[in-house]
Structures are given as C-alpha cells and as structure tokens.
Amino acid sequence: MRRRSLHPPAADAIPTYQLDAFLDVFRWRQGEHVSFIGPTGSGKTTLAKQLLHRRAYVCALATKPADSTMTGLIRKERYKRIRAWDERPPLVRAEQRLVLWPPFRRPEDVADQQVAIDRALREMFVAGGWTVFADELYYLCHTLKLTKLLETYWTQGRSLGLSLVGGTQRPAHVPLFAYDQATHLFFWRDNDETNLRRVAGLGGMSAAQIRDEVTRLPKHTALYVNTRDGQLAKVKYGRG
Numbered sequence: 001m002r003r004r005s006l007h008p009p010a011a012d013a014i015p016t017y018q019l020d021a022f023l024d025v026f027r028w029r030q031g032e033h034v035s036f037i038g039p040t041g042s043g044k045t046t047l048a049k050q051l052l053h054r055r056a057y058v059c060a061l062a063t064k065p066a067d068s069t070m071t072g073l074i075r076k077e078r079y080k081r082i083r084a085w086d087e088r089p090p091l092v093r094a095e096q097r098l099v100l101w102p103p104f105r106r107p108e109d110v111a112d113q114q115v116a117i118d119r120a121l122r123e124m125f126v127a128g129g130w131t132v133f134a135d136e137l138y139y140l141c142h143t144l145k146l147t148k149l150l151e152t153y154w155t156q157g158r159s160l161g162l163s164l165v166g167g168t169q170r171p172a173h174v175p176l177f178a179y180d181q182a183t184h185l186f187f188w189r190d191n192d193e194t195n196l197r198r199v200a201g202l203g204g205m206s207a208a209q210i211r212d213e214v215t216r217l218p219k220h221t222a223l224y225v226n227t228r229d230g231q232l233a234k235v236k237y238g239r240g
C-alpha cells in the first residue's frame with residue numbers, strides 16, 4: 001500500500017500530527033536507528049513502545065533493579081524475560097520479543113550485567129535483523145562502558161538490518177552517533193543549555209530551527225526529525 005509522505009520542511013510551519021496519523025505516514029525500515037531525546041517523564045519510553053510493535057525481532061535491554069516499563073513488556077506485551085542470551089527460547093515463530101534482564105540485586109552485579117549485555121549485543125550483531133531497545137543509553141555507555149559496541153551498531157548496523165532504538169535524558173552525554181547515525185530523531189521540550197547546545201550543534205539541516213522548537217514544545221508533544229530527508233513534524237499524543 002502506498003503511504004502518504006510527511007510534509008516537506010518549511011521554515012514557518014511544522015505540521016502537527018496526532019500519534020495515529022503520524023504512525024500512518026511514518027516509514028521505519030529495518031536497519032534504521034531511532035533516538036529519543038528528552039528530560040525524564042517527557043514520554044520517550046511511551047512512544048518507543050508504540051514503535052516497537054512494528055518489529056518482529058526485538059530485544060529490550062533492562063538495566064535497572066526494578067523497571068515498570070520492562071515489567072509491562074513482559075506482562076502485557078508477552079515479551080519473554082531472559083537473564084542471559086543463552087536462555088533465549090528456540091525460534092518457533094516468525095517473531096521473538098525478549099527482555100534481557102540480567103539479575104541486578106547488589107551493586108556488584110553491575111559487572112555481570114555488563115558481561116550479559118555485551119554478549120547479547122555481539123550475538124545479535126552476528127545474527128543481524130534484530131531491533132535493540134536501549135532505553136537508557138547513558139547508563140549503557142557510561143556505567144556499562146558499552147559505547148564502542150553501540151557505536152558499531154550505529155555505524156555498521158544498518159546494512160545488517162540491525163535497528164538501535166535508543167533513549168536518553170542527556171543528549172550532551174551520549175555519543176554523537178546517536179544523532180547523526182539515527183535516521184529518526186524524536187525530541188521533547190528541553191531548556192537545559194548544555195543539552196540545547198548539543199542539539200544546535202548537530203549541524204546541517206535546520207539545527208537552529210530544531211533548537212528553537214525544542215525550547216517551546218508543548219507537553220507530550222515530540223518534535224520528529226528525519227535526518228536523511230530533513231522532514232520535520234510535531235507528534236502530539238495522549239491526553240496532554
């Protein structure tokens with residue numbers, strides 16, 4: 001079915017879509033990365049979960065001792081919880097949805113968490129075709145020291161059909177690849193100067209306009225940026 005496409009960018013008017021209408025025209029090919037950037041509570045995870053429905057092989061990386069998002073994926077969306085990549089059930093259907101959640105009860109468990117996630121990322125890289133949901137990019141990069149591996153996903157993943165769906169509250173503290181290697185960016189309102197400098201420093205298309213828009217987005221409205229064709233849209237969803 002042919003889909004309508006988003007409006008081309010215009011300096012003065014960025015079209016606003018309700019979420020359903022946006023999802024109707026949003027094209028996300030396997031292998032394209034998506035990044036969500038916004039302060040805590042802005043709605044990143046809520047929107048990310050909507051997009052993950054589109055993919056058949058999804059592995060969500062759970063890094064907190066307790067996480068209602070991950071529990072929700074397991075209980076409501078029938079993701080299978082595994083503690084290590086080897087616990088993955090055999091593939092019996094043309095889809096697989098996993099939450100990789102290494103045990104995290106004591107602070108020293110971080111070392112095992114690092115090993116388990118590192119291993120899973122390497123295995124998925126070899127297999128290709130997976131969508132990795134990395135909701136806490138800052139933690140994965142800085143605490144688990146997985147920056148290099150994630151950078152390999154961002155730079156090489158596309159040709160292997162690997163999509164990295166990453167979220168962060170701190171745009172200034174995650175690799176630039178999260179922006180310039182992602183085809184799809186979603187920003188929420190942010191007034192932190194350090195974060196805004198990173199946004200404006202993206203270079204190329206519409207950087208100043210994006211920065212300006214980000215400072216005055218309404219609640220529960222995301223600014224969508226397609227880094228490949230420069231399309232911009234505002235996505236309004238939920239009750240806000």
Ligand SMILES: Nc1ncnc2c1ncn2[C@@H]1O[C@H](COP(=O)(O)OP(=O)(O)OP(=O)(O)O)[C@@H](O)[C@H]1O
Pocket residue numbers: 038039040041042043044045046047168169220237238239240
């Ligand atoms: N469009 C919306 N309308 C109303 N409530 C929303 C909307 N989007 C998210 N929320 C609510 O706001 C809260 C925070 O949303 P969410 O967890 O998605 O934010 P987040 O950006 O992922 O935050 P964090 O950075 O802390 O993980 C949740 O309780 C969620 O139900």
Ligand SMILES: [Mg+2]
Pocket residue numbers: 044045046135167
């Ligand atoms: Mg979140």
